[in-house]
Amino acid sequence: MTTLLQDTIDYSAPPDAGDAAVIHRAQVFFLRHQLGSTKLPVAPNLAEQRKMLPLLEGFAKAMIICAAGDGKLADEELEWILGFVANAGGTYELLQELRALDPTTLNPMELLAQTERPGLFVHALVFHAIKAADADGVLDPAEEQMIRGMAMVLGLPPEQVEGLFELHREEKAFVARKMATLFPNGHPWG
Numbered sequence: 001m002t003t004l005l006q007d008t009i010d011y012s013a014p015p016d017a018g019d020a021a022v023i024h025r026a027q028v029f030f031l032r033h034q035l036g037s038t039k040l041p042v043a044p045n046l047a048e049q050r051k052m053l054p055l056l057e058g059f060a061k062a063m064i065i066c067a068a069g070d071g072k073l074a075d076e077e078l079e080w081i082l083g084f085v086a087n088a089g090g091t092y093e094l095l096q097e098l099r100a101l102d103p104t105t106l107n108p109m110e111l112l113a114q115t116e117r118p119g120l121f122v123h124a125l126v127f128h129a130i131k132a133a134d135a136d137g138v139l140d141p142a143e144e145q146m147i148r149g150m151a152m153v154l155g156l157p158p159e160q161v162e163g164l165f166e167l168h169r170e171e172k173a174f175v176a177r178k179m180a181t182l183f184p185n186g187h188p189w190g
Helices: 019-033 048-065 075-087 092-100 107-115 124-135 141-153 158-182
Strands: none
Touching: 019 048, 019 075, 048 075, 048 092, 048 107, 048 124, 048 141, 075 092, 075 124, 107 141, 124 141, 124 158, 141 158
16 A cells, blocks of 8 residues: 555654744634635644655646746746745745756656546645646747646646637636726736
């Protein structure tokens, strides 16, 4: 039987204090409220939670492959992915590795092989790859093709993939309406 990363967490470890406790709380908030991990067993500290880091690394690299589908990883796309990874509990070292990464060296099949239980994450991966690829404001046809190709390899039917693209468009429109409503006189830092 394979041991899952989540099964390596020591739930009896002492809790963090100071900044590490704040960072851990931010990570748990992001995982619960942005990624829907409402039943996530919360590790007692950041070091224990980071035992799940290999999953996040593979997820991030797959997003990079898709966002660079047009032949270039735009600065805004990379910054979106780095922000996602930081919020999800990534380490400084992981962020630096991703920042220096050449997307052309990544092999999607190797990333898939490194992911435990990939079937549970494919819809979320495709959705967040769409968001990352659109972070520069341009969802290039080549990026869309890369995303659809990865989704096909992951076993997602085309109608589900189209539903994820539609969900992204709806969310983008909702956020624009929300910001206009919350800041009718313009966002102070927008």
